[in-house]
Amino acid sequence: MIAECTLQVRSYECDSNGHVNNANYLNYLEYARYEFLKSIGFDYPKVISSGYGMYVARIEIDYKKSVFTDETLVIQSWPLKKGAVSGIIAQKILRGEDVIAEAKVTWAFVDSKGVPTKIPPEWNMPGFLPDKA
Template sequence: MICECSLTVRTYECDSYGHVNNANYLNYLEFARYQLLKAVGFDYPKVIKAGYGVYVAKVVIEYKKSAIAEDELLIKSWPIKKGAVSGIIAQRILRGEDIIAEAEVTWAFVDSKGIPTKIPPEWDMPGLKPDSA
């Protein structure tokens, strides 16, 4: 499953060179991952209320081109690896046909103490697993 969401670059996200500051891409990617979780039926607020969480363990971003204010960006997110405790989500930020950035985000399911723990069955959504096709 590939989840798509879009956003418009805001002026305050740009640096003195006029393009999106590299740190803002983390916010874009986080927004898109949350949309992916919602799309697969993962109820994140309910997970938090139950004393669990999903932590980002690693982010690898390759910046390809610059985005500037008012650009319409499309972010595609999809799972590429899933284990009992953690997984990896691939993400691509596009402006039209141009790839702006690509990322791989490693996440881990954690308990109330922040310790990685096996995902309980009620939150182990099939959509978190890569397509088998």
């Protein structure tokens, strides 16, 4: 399953060269991951209130092209790997047909102390599993 969300680049996200500062891509990717979680039925606020969370353990980003103010971006997110405690979500930022950036985000499910822990059954969503096709 590939979840998609759309956003428009805001002027304050651009640097002195007129293109989106590379650090802002982390915000775009985080927004898209949250939308991905919602799309698979994962209620993150409820996870937090029940004493758990998800931490990002690693992000790999390959920047391909620059982006400028007012451009519309589509961000795709899908699961690549899933274990008992952690997994990897792949993400792609697109402007039309152009690939702007590609990322792999490793996440870990944690308890209230931030210690990695096995995902409880109620939060172990089928949408975390990569497609086998």
